[in-house]
Amino acid sequence: MLKFLLRRTLIMIPQLFILSVLIFLLAKSMPGDALTGQIGPQIDAERLIELREKAGLNDPWHEQYARWIGNVIQGDFGKSAIYQQKVTNLIGDRLGNTLLLSASILLVSYLIAIPLGIIAGRWTDSWVDKLIVWYNYLAFATPLFVFALIILFIFGFTLQWFPIGGSVDIQADKGTMDYVLSKTEHLVLPTMAGSLLATFGTIQYLRNEIIDTKIKDFVKTARSKGVPERKVYSQHIFRNSLLPIAAFLGYEITGLIGGSIFLESIFSYPGLGQLFLSSISSRDFSVVNILVLISGSAAIVGTMLSDLILSWVDPRIRVD
Amino acid sequence: MSLLKVNDLKVHYPILGGFFHTVIDHVRAVDGVSFELRPGETYGLVGESGCGKTTIGRAIIGLNKATSGEINFNGTDLTQLSRGQRRQYTKDIQMIFQDPYSSLNARKRVLDIVAEPIRNFERLSSEEERKRVQFVIERVGLNPEIIYKYPHEFSGGQRQRIGIARALMLNPKLIIADEPVSALDVSVQAQVLNFMQDIQKEFNLTYLFISHDLGIIRHMCDRMGIMYRGRFVEEGTSEDIYNEPQHIYTKRLIAAIPELETANRKEKTHIRNQIAEEYRQTKHQFFDKDGRVFSLKKISDTHSVAMQ
Amino acid sequence: MTVNLSSSTPVSDSMQPKTTYASLGNTMWSEIKNDKMALYSLILLTAILVTVYTGSFLLDLEKINRIDLYNIYAKPSTDNWLGTDYGGRDILGTLIIGAKNSITIGVVITLISGLIGLTVGLISGYFGGIIDNVIMRIIDFIIILPFLMIIIVLITVVPVFNVPVFITMLSIFLWTGKARLIRSKTLAESELDYVNASKTLGTPNWKIIVFEVLPNLSSIIIVNLTLTLAGNIGIETGLTYLGFGLPESVPSLGTLVSYASNPDVIQHNWWVWLPASLLILVIMLCINFIGQALKRAADARQRLS
Numbered sequence: 001m002l003k004f005l006l007r008r009t010l011i012m013i014p015q016l017f018i019l020s021v022l023i024f025l026l027a028k029s030m031p032g033d034a035l036t037g038q039i040g041p042q043i044d045a046e047r048l049i050e051l052r053e054k055a056g057l058n059d060p061w062h063e064q065y066a067r068w069i070g071n072v073i074q075g076d077f078g079k080s081a082i083y084q085q086k087v088t089n090l091i092g093d094r095l096g097n098t099l100l101l102s103a104s105i106l107l108v109s110y111l112i113a114i115p116l117g118i119i120a121g122r123w124t125d126s127w128v129d130k131l132i133v134w135y136n137y138l139a140f141a142t143p144l145f146v147f148a149l150i151i152l153f154i155f156g157f158t159l160q161w162f163p164i165g166g167s168v169d170i171q172a173d174k175g176t177m178d179y180v181l182s183k184t185e186h187l188v189l190p191t192m193a194g195s196l197l198a199t200f201g202t203i204q205y206l207r208n209e210i211i212d213t214k215i216k217d218f219v220k221t222a223r224s225k226g227v228p229e230r231k232v233y234s235q236h237i238f239r240n241s242l243l244p245i246a247a248f249l250g251y252e253i254t255g256l257i258g259g260s261i262f263l264e265s266i267f268s269y270p271g272l273g274q275l276f277l278s279s280i281s282s283r284d285f286s287v288v289n290i291l292v293l294i295s296g297s298a299a300i301v302g303t304m305l306s307d308l309i310l311s312w313v314d315p316r317i318r319v320d
Numbered sequence: 321m322s323l324l325k326v327n328d329l330k331v332h333y334p335i336l337g338g339f340f341h342t343v344i345d346h347v348r349a350v351d352g353v354s355f356e357l358r359p360g361e362t363y364g365l366v367g368e369s370g371c372g373k374t375t376i377g378r379a380i381i382g383l384n385k386a387t388s389g390e391i392n393f394n395g396t397d398l399t400q401l402s403r404g405q406r407r408q409y410t411k412d413i414q415m416i417f418q419d420p421y422s423s424l425n426a427r428k429r430v431l432d433i434v435a436e437p438i439r440n441f442e443r444l445s446s447e448e449e450r451k452r453v454q455f456v457i458e459r460v461g462l463n464p465e466i467i468y469k470y471p472h473e474f475s476g477g478q479r480q481r482i483g484i485a486r487a488l489m490l491n492p493k494l495i496i497a498d499e500p501v502s503a504l505d506v507s508v509q510a511q512v513l514n515f516m517q518d519i520q521k522e523f524n525l526t527y528l529f530i531s532h533d534l535g536i537i538r539h540m541c542d543r544m545g546i547m548y549r550g551r552f553v554e555e556g557t558s559e560d561i562y563n564e565p566q567h568i569y570t571k572r573l574i575a576a577i578p579e580l581e582t583a584n585r586k587e588k589t590h591i592r593n594q595i596a597e598e599y600r601q602t603k604h605q606f607f608d609k610d611g612r613v614f615s616l617k618k619i620s621d622t623h624s625v626a627m628q
Numbered sequence: 629m630t631v632n633l634s635s636s637t638p639v640s641d642s643m644q645p646k647t648t649y650a651s652l653g654n655t656m657w658s659e660i661k662n663d664k665m666a667l668y669s670l671i672l673l674t675a676i677l678v679t680v681y682t683g684s685f686l687l688d689l690e691k692i693n694r695i696d697l698y699n700i701y702a703k704p705s706t707d708n709w710l711g712t713d714y715g716g717r718d719i720l721g722t723l724i725i726g727a728k729n730s731i732t733i734g735v736v737i738t739l740i741s742g743l744i745g746l747t748v749g750l751i752s753g754y755f756g757g758i759i760d761n762v763i764m765r766i767i768d769f770i771i772i773l774p775f776l777m778i779i780i781v782l783i784t785v786v787p788v789f790n791v792p793v794f795i796t797m798l799s800i801f802l803w804t805g806k807a808r809l810i811r812s813k814t815l816a817e818s819e820l821d822y823v824n825a826s827k828t829l830g831t832p833n834w835k836i837i838v839f840e841v842l843p844n845l846s847s848i849i850i851v852n853l854t855l856t857l858a859g860n861i862g863i864e865t866g867l868t869y870l871g872f873g874l875p876e877s878v879p880s881l882g883t884l885v886s887y888a889s890n891p892d893v894i895q896h897n898w899w900v901w902l903p904a905s906l907l908i909l910v911i912m913l914c915i916n917f918i919g920q921a922l923k924r925a926a927d928a929r930q931r932l933s
C-alpha cells in the first residue's frame with residue numbers, strides 16, 4: 001500500500017509539470033505581455049523596450065518559465081494588468097465563494113442522490129424505481145446552462161423567490177446573522193441548478209451496486225440465516241458503496257470547475273469561474289494562467305486522492 | 321527425419337514487482353523441453369492444467385515468444401525468424417483451438433471464416449474460392465450449402481469441424497490440436513476424434529495433440545510426453561506409458577483415470593492408495609529439493625524418464 | 629429474431645442477407661419499439677431533423693439576417709411566429725438555422741473525435757505493451773485537464789477562428805473517453821481465440837483489427853456515438869452561450885440562448901431565448917432516450933424485448 005501511495009504520488013509530479021509548461025506556452029502565444037497593460041501616455045515606446053529587457057521578457061522561454069514557476073511556487077502569482085493589483089488578492093474572496101458553492105452543490109446532490117439510489121436499488125422495477133430512473137435520465141441529458149437559465153427565469157425573475165445574482169446582499173455586514181442568511185439565500189438557485197443534475201452518477205452507481213450485491217451469495221446467505229432485510233442492506237451498502245462514492249469526488253473536480261463557470265456566469269455569482277470569464281474577455285492573461293493552473297492542479301491532486309482512497313477500499317485497483 | 325524438433329525450449333514470463341515495476345522473477349511456463357515429431361504420427365502432450373502444454377503449442381505456432389531454445393521445422397529454426405519470414409511457415413503449421421465458440425468470429429459467415437487463410441496467401445476469384453471452401457467443408461463432414469450461414473447456427477461439434485476446415489485450407493503438414501474436444505459433449509467427442517483420424521490419413525497430417533485427458537491421448541497418440549510444471553517427466557510410446565509407467569507422476573495420473581466398471585472400483589481405490597504410498601517413499605528420486613523435475617534419461621529406444 | 633437461412637439450394641452471392649448485421653439492427657429496432665420513450669423520441673427527433681433541414685434549405689438567409697429596427701423584440705405574431713430579436717430579426721428563422729448548425733457541428737465533432745478515439749483505442753488495446761502504456765498515460769492526463777477553461781483560452785488565443793478550427797479544437801479534447809472505452813473492449817476481444825486463429829492463419833494485424841475485432845465492437849460504438857452526440861451538442865451550445873463557440877456569422881442554438889444573459893431579455897422577452905433552450909433540451913433528451921435503448925440492445929442482459 002505504501003509503495004502504491006508513493007508511486008501514485010510520483011506520477012503526479014510530471015503531470016503538474018506538463019500542465020504548467022502547457023499553460024506557460026499558451027500564455028506566451030497570447031497577444032500582449034505583462035507590460036501591455038501599462039502602456040499609457042506617460043510611458044513611451046523606448047522606455048517600454050527597456051522595461052521589457054529588464055523584466056526578462058526577451059530571455060529564452062525556458063528561463064522565463066523557470067522564473068514564473070519559481071514565483072508561483074513561492075505564492076507570488078503576479079499582477080493583474082487590468083485590475084492593477086496582485087492576483088492573489090483578486091482570487092482571495094472569489095475562491096471562498098466558489099468553494100462554498102461547490103461544497104453546497106455536492107452536499108445537496110448527495111442528500112438527494114443517496115436516498116434515491118438506495119430506494120431505486122432496493123425496490124427495483126417498482127414504480128418508484130422507474131420514476132427515479134426517469135429522473136436520472138433527465139439529469140444526465142439536460143445541459144447545465146439551459147437548466148440553470150430556466151431555474152433563474154422561473155424562481156428568480158418570474159416568482160422572485162430568490163435573488164437573481166451576487167453572493168450576498170451588499171448592505172449586509174460581515175459577521176451578522178443577516179449576512180449568513182443573505183449568503184445562503186444567494187446560494188439557493190445556483191445550488192439547485194447544479195445539484196439536481198449532479199445526482200446522476202451517484203444514483204446510477206448506488207442503484208447498480210445494490211442490484212449487483214442483491215444476487216451475491218453472501219447476501220443470500222445472510223438473508224437465509226434470518227438477518228433482517230434492513231440490516232443486510234445497511235451493512236453491505238455502507239461498507240461497499242458509500243466510501244467509493246465519497247472517493248469519486250476527486251474525479252468530479254474537473255466537472256465542478258466547468259459547472260462553476262456556467263453557474264457563476266448565469267447567476268452573476270462572484271467566484272473564480274466568473275473571474276476567469278471576465279479576465280479572458282479583458283485579455284488579462286496573468287490572471288487567466290493562474291486560474292487554469294489552480295484548476296488543473298486541483299483536478300490532478302483530486303484524482304490522485306480518489307485513486308488512493310479507492311485503492312484502499314478495493315485492493316484490486318492497486319495493481320495498475 | 322523429423323518434421324518438427326523442439327530443443328530445450330523455454331518460455332518464461334517476467335513477474336514485475338518492486339517500486340519501479342522491474343522484473344523480479346520469472347514464471348517458468350515451459351522450462352527446457354525437447355521432443356520431436358515424425359511425419360504422419362500423432363504426438364501427445366499430457367498434463368494437468370497450467371503445466372505448460374498449451375504454451376508449447378502456442379510457441380510453436382508463434383502466438384507466444386520462445387525465451388530460448390530451438391523449434392526446428394523441416395530443418396529451419398522458427399525462433400530465429402522475423403515475423404515476415406515466419407509467415408511462409410504459417411501455411412505448414414496450423415492450429416485447432418479448444419473453444420469452438422470463441423475461435424470463430426460471430427460476425428462472419430462460414431465462407432469468410434474458412435476462406436480467411438487462402439485470402440491471405442492466394443488470389444482466387446470468388447467462384448474458385450467458394451469451390452475450394454465447399455470442397456473442404458464437405459471433407460469435414462458438413463453440408464457444402466452451409467457456407468452462407470453464421471457460426472451461431474451450429475452446434476459445438478459442427479463449429480469445431482468448421483475450425484478444422486479452416487485449418488485445412490492451406491494444406492498444412494502439422495496441426496497443433498489444443499484440447500480440440502474438451503469443450504464438446506462426450507457424445508460428440510468421439511465423433512470428432514475419429515474424424516480427425518480420418519482426415520489425418522486423407523491429408524497426410526502430423527498432429528501435436530494437447531490434452532489433459534489420458535483416455536483421449538491413448539486413443540489418439542502414437543507417442544506422448546507427460547508434463548509437470550513446465551518440464552517433461554516421461555516420454556514414450558503409448559505402450560511404454562500405459563503399460564510400464566516409470567515416473568511416479570505418470571503412475572498417479574494413470575491411477576487417477578476414473579474406473580467405469582463398478583465391480584473394479586474397490587480394486588482401483590486400493591491401487592491408488594498403494595501409489596500414493598509409493599509417492600511418499602520415492603518422491604526424492606523424481607523431484608529435487610525444490611520440487612523441480614529432473615532431466616529425461618533414456619531407459620529404452622522409445623522410453624525416457626526424468627529421474628535421478 | 630435472427631433471420632434463419634436454412635436454404636437447401638445454393639444461393640448466389642448477391643442474394644446473401646447479412647444475418648448478424650441485420651440482427652444487430654433488428655435488436656436495436658425492437659428495443660426502441662419496446663421502449664415507448666425511445667420510440668416517441670425517435671419520431672420527435674426525426675420530425676425535428678426533417679423540419680430543420682428542409683426549413684433551412686427553404687429559408688431565405690438574407691431575409692432572416694436583415695435588420696429591421698422598427699421591429700425589435702417584437703412579440704410572437706402571425707408575421708413572426710416566435711417574435712424577433714434585438715435586431716428585429718425573425719427568431720423562428722434563426723432557430724431553424726441555429727439548430728441546423730448545432731446539430732451538424734455536433735455530428736461532425738462526434739464523428740471526428742469518434743474516429744480518433746476508435747483508432748487510438750483499437751491500436752492501444754490490440755497491441756498492448758509499451759504503446760498502450762504511453763497512450764493510456766496521455767489519456768489519463770488529458771482527461772484531468774480543466775477542459776472547458778483550456779478550450780476557452782485556446783479559442784481566444786488562436787489567430788484565425790472559424791468553424792473548422794472550432795471543430796478541430798473540440799475533437800482534440802473529446803476523443804479520450806472513447807479511446808478508453810474502445811481500448812478496454814479491444815483488449816477483451818483480442819484475448820479471444822478468433823483473434824489468435826486469425827494470427828495463426830497469417831492475417832496481418834491491421835486486417836485483424838479492422839475486419840475481425842472492429843465488427844465485434846460495432847454495437848458499442850453505435851451506442852457511444854449516439855450518447856456522445858448529445859453531449860457534444862451540449863458542449864457546443866454551451867460554449868456558444870458563453871461567447872466562445874461559433875462565430876456570430878454562424879448562429880447556433882447557443883447564440884439565441886446567450887441573449888438571455890441580458891436580464892431584460894430573460895425577464896421580458898422569453899420568446900428570444902426560451903424556444904432555443906427548450907429545443908436544445910428536447911434534442912438532447914431524444915438522443916439520450918434513443919441511446920439508452922440502443923445500449924440495452926447492445927447488452928443482452930438489460931434487454932426489455
